[in-house]
Amino acid sequence: MMFGYSDDWWTVLFVPALLWFPFGPIAMGATGWWCAHSPGLRPRLWSWLLPALPVGAMAANLVLPWERVSRNEWLDDFLGFLWVYIGAITVLPWLLGDGITRPARALRARRAGHGSV
Structure with a gap:
């Protein structure tokens, strides 16, 4: 019992x-950069494990009151959760971190290769 309530x-x-809302995009952008910089399973595993608790807790909060599922507004809440929490806060920053780093590294390697020839 924390704070005097049984479900705290x-x-x-x-x-x-x-x-996760303010710091998640920064963390996911960093893991996207990490995945682009170092090959292997470790950065990719952290890209999945890092958002598991915050996104899972919010998804559980959305789904657990089973009585809400039968109402029509639940679908709007679920689609909003998918767009904002999973799409905009988790996936998009990872894609930007990975998608900006790979071409930048390729361009840098190309310039370094031409400069030495």
Whole structure:
């Protein structure tokens, strides 16, 4: 029992979810950069594990009240969650980090190769 309520253990899950909103794009952009810079399983695994807790906690909050699923506005909430939390905060920064780093590295390698020939 934290703060006097029996269900306050959910706070432990929602604190990372609330911090994911401002800092998640930075973290996902960094993992996208990391994936573009170093090959292997480790950076790709961290790209999946890092957002698992915050995005999973928010998804559980959206899905767990099963009574809401039968109402029509649940679909709008779910689509908004997909667009904002998964698309804009998690996937898009990763794609930008990876997508900007790969061409920049290729261009830099191309310039370095032509300069030495």
